[in-house]
Amino acid sequence: MPLVSGKKLLEDAHTNGYAIGAFSVDHLNSIVAVIETAEEMESPVMVQTGQGTFKQTKMNYLAALVKEVASDAKIPVALHLDHGTGFEQAIQAIRCGYTSLMFDGSRLDIEENISITRQIKIASETLGLPLEAELGKLGTRGSDEIQLLTDPDEAEYFAKETNVDSLAVALGNIHAAYGEDLSINLEHLKIINDRVGIPIVLHGGTGVLHDDIKKAIQLGVSKVNIATEWRRATIDYLRSELSNEDQNNFFALNMGIRNTICDIVRTKIELFGSLGKA
């Protein structure tokens, strides 16, 4: 079916106590893996593309591929812009057919973050598309970015001032924490959730303890982002296959990559509780 607005997916997840998996993609194999696995599990899904991917592949190419694969699937698929950089990129994404937006102004001071978020919100709301914003500092494993939990007072103020549809928060979750079992601050999440009342988004889903993810979903998390996990699992898979010098079947490797991604998507959809919710 045609891409659907992410608003519908988020609201249904928020109302019914599960989370939408938002899987980053950057090549056709990953797009097919995510959408076909979600279809097999009768789960709604978000496919997202981020800034690292745009350095290699143009947004319009990615959007065209996602639209084409989604059109053959019988489940609702939304295409989400991850960590959008500002108004211009939001408009570019809308023109390419994205159905869910994020603006990440978490590095700006809060008033500047509010001001840009508000501008994009006018555009997204006019088109019935949801806008996600971010507060706090998540950090990325392996970089020297600082980490800072989202301030609940700021979150409440920001949500009121911008009327955003969802908020990405920092609770001890970190981007690119592959193979880690991080605990997140669930008490802090509860406080923020009570104050903002809108769907919360958990970035860095790769490195968070599965048990904590389940609890977080009961405390208002309605979207969980997964990116690093399949990328690193793909590298692990290739490393092991290529250690065998007789392995020179590209098609087999390509399918192996797809199956590696499918396995991860399957596990996450079960964990997030979106199985059968399409």
Ligand SMILES: [Zn+2]
């Ligand atoms: Zn993120």
